[in-house]
Amino acid sequence: MTQPTSTDPRRIHIFDTTLRDGEQSPGVALNHAQKLEIAHQLARLGVDVIEAGFPITSDGDFECVSRISREVRGPVICGLARTARADIERAAKALEAAARSRIHVFTSASKVQIEHMLRKTPEQVIESSVQAVRLARQYTDDVEFSGQDVMRADFDFVIRLYREAIEAGATVINIPDTVGYGTPQEYGALIARVRDEIVQGRNVAISTHCHDDLGMATANSLAAVENGATQIECTVNGIGERAGNTSLEEVVMAIHTRRDHYQAQTGINTREINRVSRMVSRLTGMPVQPNKAIVGENAFAHESGIHQDGVLKHKETYEIMNAELVGREAAVMVMGKHSGRAAFRKALSDLGYVTDGQNDFGLNDEAINVLFTRFKELADRKGQIYADDLRALVEAGAEIAQTFHLGSLQVLSGTHVTPTATVRLETPDGLREAASTGDGPVAAAMNAISQATGITPELETYRLQSVTRGNEALGEVSAGVRYGGMTIMGIGLATDVVEASARAWLHAINQIVAGAGKSRIETETTV
Numbered sequence: 001m002t003q004p005t006s007t008d009p010r011r012i013h014i015f016d017t018t019l020r021d022g023e024q025s026p027g028v029a030l031n032h033a034q035k036l037e038i039a040h041q042l043a044r045l046g047v048d049v050i051e052a053g054f055p056i057t058s059d060g061d062f063e064c065v066s067r068i069s070r071e072v073r074g075p076v077i078c079g080l081a082r083t084a085r086a087d088i089e090r091a092a093k094a095l096e097a098a099a100r101s102r103i104h105v106f107t108s109a110s111k112v113q114i115e116h117m118l119r120k121t122p123e124q125v126i127e128s129s130v131q132a133v134r135l136a137r138q139y140t141d142d143v144e145f146s147g148q149d150v151m152r153a154d155f156d157f158v159i160r161l162y163r164e165a166i167e168a169g170a171t172v173i174n175i176p177d178t179v180g181y182g183t184p185q186e187y188g189a190l191i192a193r194v195r196d197e198i199v200q201g202r203n204v205a206i207s208t209h210c211h212d213d214l215g216m217a218t219a220n221s222l223a224a225v226e227n228g229a230t231q232i233e234c235t236v237n238g239i240g241e242r243a244g245n246t247s248l249e250e251v252v253m254a255i256h257t258r259r260d261h262y263q264a265q266t267g268i269n270t271r272e273i274n275r276v277s278r279m280v281s282r283l284t285g286m287p288v289q290p291n292k293a294i295v296g297e298n299a300f301a302h303e304s305g306i307h308q309d310g311v312l313k314h315k316e317t318y319e320i321m322n323a324e325l326v327g328r329e330a331a332v333m334v335m336g337k338h339s340g341r342a343a344f345r346k347a348l349s350d351l352g353y354v355t356d357g358q359n360d361f362g363l364n365d366e367a368i369n370v371l372f373t374r375f376k377e378l379a380d381r382k383g384q385i386y387a388d389d390l391r392a393l394v395e396a397g398a399e400i401a402q403t404f405h406l407g408s409l410q411v412l413s414g415t416h417v418t419p420t421a422t423v424r425l426e427t428p429d430g431l432r433e434a435a436s437t438g439d440g441p442v443a444a445a446m447n448a449i450s451q452a453t454g455i456t457p458e459l460e461t462y463r464l465q466s467v468t469r470g471n472e473a474l475g476e477v478s479a480g481v482r483y484g485g486m487t488i489m490g491i492g493l494a495t496d497v498v499e500a501s502a503r504a505w506l507h508a509i510n511q512i513v514a515g516a517g518k519s520r521i522e523t524e525t526t527v
């Protein structure tokens, strides 16, 4: 076996407590099948330890830890226990079938918890902890010891408590900031003290267990790594009691991405991170916030034109890690009102409308500019623009040179008024305006356009469908018209169905103009 050298990165063990502390999230209760599914995925992810449950809690929890012990191979399987004999014996029983098992014994370290919750003296806490660790060691060589709430405890007492636990046989000492009170500097300093005063020279691992009450769980865990911790307790998506625990994905990717700084590595197969995140979110019913680091929907998305342009030119301008590395698709360009021409062009190219600058669909630079203006108008109203929106946009508007552009449309309609529409069209020769009534707002808009253009086709077919998602979905109108012996299909697209109808009508008229020639329009306009 190769001996590690002093320059090898330190190995940080990932202790996953999604199934124990994570399940303590208010409202979450996983059944056996769900826990087993998550445990198998955690094994694929490559965590070092799975805290499978707290077996004394219920027969169900006991049975679940037993099943995971029987069926999941790879990680150490751990069960939680208070310092009570019954808890330890129950945990030991549940872990019997595990290939490698750990009993995790915990007490309390802070004055407030010792006095008001345990109702013991500090000496009694030390005594019961020593007894508990010794008992646990009768069942396994791997015993973890925790004193809850260390960051609000007297640090001299913490040092005494942990020294006694190590003497009694604890092999991992976990330093929990149970209520998320510590700052990175304070927590790091305590870990350094534990390392220097009681762990130095012994085969005992220092572990972190941080809560996110002040949003510092990840920073605190990493501060501990900088000061000698070699195990991080964490949960997928950071779920857990109250504001949750340290996020597994955050610490793992921080250590990976900043290995220059931490000089450390984990055994996690990072490509499984996204899968486990989605699984835990689905099974717990806890959605992941979109801006959540690493696993949030927006974590690898770029929406603003300047960022999109930068990323298209060189990914590293705005990315510190590859999305593929955590099992996600390459960075996504979200098309919206902040997007610029570079991203718009790329999106059209991805959809096959522009290839290597060549123009397969009649999309020359001018056409792209026209579409881009239309895209911005749509984005202002609709927010996010999806691929289907872009397809519809191109197919509705790009293939012909438009003589008439819809400048504005106003429609008055209701239960006791005659529907009336006023349109303003932009043409190469200036503005044209007209107003008209109709049986409904759509007919009024079409009549007004016909008046303004001087072209009145006959409407043969009319179809309205929603082409995209959400409340602000684009409506696409296909209007089949007859004019001069020809059937022409006009397509119109807008979030407003009357506007989509007007655009379809105008699209058909523009095709008529393109086919018939300018003199014909002028003639008809004067009629």
Ligand SMILES: CC(=O)SCCNC(=O)CCNC(=O)[C@H](O)C(C)(C)COP(=O)(O)OP(=O)(O)OC[C@H]1O[C@@H](n2cnc3c(N)ncnc32)[C@H](O)[C@@H]1OP(=O)(O)O
Residues within 6 Å of the ligand: 021, 024, 054, 056, 057, 058, 082, 083, 084, 106, 107, 108, 117, 118, 119, 148, 178, 241
């Ligand atoms: C920070 C953490 O996440 S710790 C883990 C928290 N997780 C859970 O509590 C989930 C599972 N819990 C349960 O199902 C129950 O609380 C049980 C089964 C553990 C205990 O249930 P009960 O016997 O009804 O006790 P109850 O929950 O009301 O009170 C907890 C008892 O444990 C004692 N206790 C708390 N921590 C410890 C400890 N580390 N060691 C020994 N006793 C402890 C309390 O002092 C209290 O004892 P008391 O009843 O003599 O006052």
Ligand SMILES: CC(C)C(=O)C(=O)O
Residues within 6 Å of the ligand: 021, 106, 146, 147, 148, 149, 174, 176, 177, 178, 179, 209, 211
């Ligand atoms: C059991 C301990 C480690 C715990 O969950 C905490 O202190 O938050």
